[in-house]
Amino acid sequence: MTDDPGTPKADTPKQSTPSEPGKGRTDSEGATPEAGAQQTSPSREDAVVSTPGVKAPDAGSQETVSSEVVSDDTVVDRAVGVRQGMFGVAGTGDVSGFGGLVAPVVFPGASQRPYGxxxxxxxxxxxxxxxxxxxxxxxxxxxxDRGEITFHVRREDLLAVARVLRDDEKLRFELLSSLSGVHYPADTGRELHVVLHLLSMSYNRRIRVEVTAPDSDPHVPSVVSLYPTADWQEREAWDMFGIIFDGHPALTRILMPDDWPGHPQRKDYPLGGIPVEYKGATTPPPDQRRSYN
Structure with missing residues (x-):
């Protein structure tokens, strides 16, 4: 059977066997950039820890760490904070016993052509x-990074970029499979991130689009007009992170009650909790439990 010449074909990069760390990594879909692609190193944490500009803050502090680190393949990474403990919790809320663990929060830097x-x-x-x-x-x-491509976009141009990605004959990213929010308190001026995962069913390709907004102005354009699947996902990002999606048809809470104060998945949100009693024993809320440090 011959293929219809008018039908787009799945086009994925060639598989390759890694010959050295950080090169030719394969993602979950088998899309491995060709040899020579610029990718960030999988050992970023070691590179940042050994850099004089990055140090662990004192226990319980919210000190901002910002430093550029050159990984082993010459791509500049950016450290925006330090994570302490097993779950990033400081003080009495950390009941894991791993309060002494310290790891940097690092964003991979811009890649250079060819991408692969x-x-x-x-x-x-x-x-x-x-x-x-x-x-x-x-x-x-x-x-x-790690066999995946991310386009970092200015938030005011998000709709225009999404429209080109969806409508261009060479791109055809017809489906928004996921939209989520992330909060990085130490990423000054870019504390709130919105991440969109797009799928081209025509070409069997996936990409990621990311935009940022500051805590002081948490506004991002809604993409519901282009991708209807973003409707409830944008509502969840608003509910959990407080990101305001301008142009959304009905931006209301979707998980928490309408009168709930704050946005629970922000990293500056208090742990709180409800005491639980079971067979005569009482478990206090997380922020009232003892510390094992």
């Missing part, structure tokens, strides 16, 4: 589509 495989083709098509609309600076940088 179809990543370059997609990046070129997106750049051409944005340039045609006068949005050459909409994408701030591109990160290829």
């Amino acid at each position: 495989g179809w990543f370059d083709e997609a990046a070129d098509a997106l750049a051409e589509g944005l340039a045609a609309g006068g949005l050459d600076t909409a994408v701030s940088h591109v990160v290829v």
Whole structure:
């Protein structure tokens, strides 16, 4: 049987066997960039810990750590904080017994061309589509890490970028499979992140789009008009993180009661909890339990 020449074919990068750490890693879908692709190192934490500019803050402090670290493949990573303990909890809330653990929070830096495989083709098509609309600076940088590609986009240009990704014949990212929020309190000026995972069913490709907003102005354009699947996902991100999606048809809480104070998945949200009694024994809320440090 011959393929219909008018039907787009699945196009995934060639598989390769890693010959050295940090090269040719394969993601869960088998999309491995070709040899020579610039990727960040899997041993970032070691690189950051050994860097004089990054140190662990005193116990219980909220000190911001910001440093650029060059990993072993010359890609610049950015450390934005330090995580303490098993679950990142300081004080009496840490009941894990691992309060002495310290690890940096590191973002992979911008990757350099060639990205490898179809990543370059997609990046070129997106750049051409944005340039045609006068949005050459909409994408701030591109990160290829662990066999995945992420386009970091200015939040004011998110809708324009999403429209090109969806409608361009060379891209056809028709489905928004996931939209979620993340809170990085130490990432000054970019504390709130919104991450979109897009799927091209025509070409069997997946990409990630990421935008940021400061705590002081937590507004991001809604993409519901382009991707209806974002409706409840944006409501969840608002409910849990307090990210306001401008243009959403009904931005209301979806998990917590309407009068609930605050946004529970923010890292500055108090642990709190409800005492639990079971067979005569009482378990106090997390923030009232003893510390094993």
